[in-house]
Amino acid sequence: MAAVNDGATLHTSHIVWLLLLLLATVTTSSADLVSDLRGHGFTGPVYLPHTSGYERFRRVQNAACNILKPLVVVRPLTPRDVAVGLQVAQSHYLPVSVRSGGHGYTCNNIKNGSLHFDMRRMNKVQLVHEYGAKVEHAYMNGERLSFYVV
Numbered sequence: 001m002a003a004v005n006d007g008a009t010l011h012t013s014h015i016v017w018l019l020l021l022l023l024a025t026v027t028t029s030s031a032d033l034v035s036d037l038r039g040h041g042f043t044g045p046v047y048l049p050h051t052s053g054y055e056r057f058r059r060v061q062n063a064a065c066n067i068l069k070p071l072v073v074v075r076p077l078t079p080r081d082v083a084v085g086l087q088v089a090q091s092h093y094l095p096v097s098v099r100s101g102g103h104g105y106t107c108n109n110i111k112n113g114s115l116h117f118d119m120r121r122m123n124k125v126q127l128v129h130e131y132g133a134k135v136e137h138a139y140m141n142g143e144r145l146s147f148y149v150v
Contacts, residue, residue, distance in 0.1 A: 028071070028092040028093070028094060030048045030049070030071055030072050032092070033046075033071065033072050033088060033092060033094075033115065034046050034048065034072070036088045036091065036092070037074065037084060037085065037088050040084045040087065040088060041080065041084055042074065042076070042081050042084045042085060042088075043077050043078065043080075043081055044074060044075045044076045044077040044078075044081045044121070045074070045075045046072060046073070046074050046075075047072065047073040047074075047075075048072055049069065049071075053073075054073055057073045057075065057118045058070060058073050058110070058116065060099065060104070060107075060109060060110055062104065062105060062107060064107060065104070065107035065109075065110055068107060068110045068111060068112050069112055069113075070097060070110060070111065070112070070113065070114045070115065070116035071094065071113050071114060071115065072115055072116065073116045073118055074115065074116070074117055074118070075117075075118045075120075075121055076117060076119065076121070076122060077121065077122075079122075082117070082119075082122075085115060085117060088115065089114075089115040092115075094113065094114060094115045095111045095113065095114040095115075096111075096114055096115055096116075096117065097109060097110045097111040097114040097115075097116045097117070098116075098117045098119060099116065099117065099118050099119060099120065100119045100120065101119070101120045101123070
């Protein structure tokens with residue numbers, strides 16, 4: 001009699017994949033992250049738990065959230081820095097958390113072991129419409145971004 005797979009069982013390949021994912025997350029060091037961030041062109045400040053500035057940029061308004069500790073805090077200067085940070089976090093299987101200047105009562109804006117983006121420096125957006133074209137341009141902290149208007 002053949003066994004019936006109802007879709008609820010884990011296959012060996014799933015277990016191996018989950019173990020590899022766990023191993024990749026556990027073995028990521030903050031030094032590896034900094035090296036990858038800089039190697040891919042991240043230009044903003046990077047703060048590790050043992051460096052000056054980490055506590056200042058990790059802490060949030062809600063004191064209940066201050067027990068949460070990201071693996072690294074980054075302060076992007078350009079949209080490219082954001083893209084590099086996301087790429088590096090993905091390659092290291094890290095969760096991402098974001099602070100943008102507001103606050104969250106539920107502590108969803110910061111995660112343990114994450115690559116934490118402090119976005120408060122990126123606070124200027126200028127939209128420019130070019131007549132006769134269906135292109136809008138936004139300047140974020142001096143860097144031009146283009147997108148099509150539909």
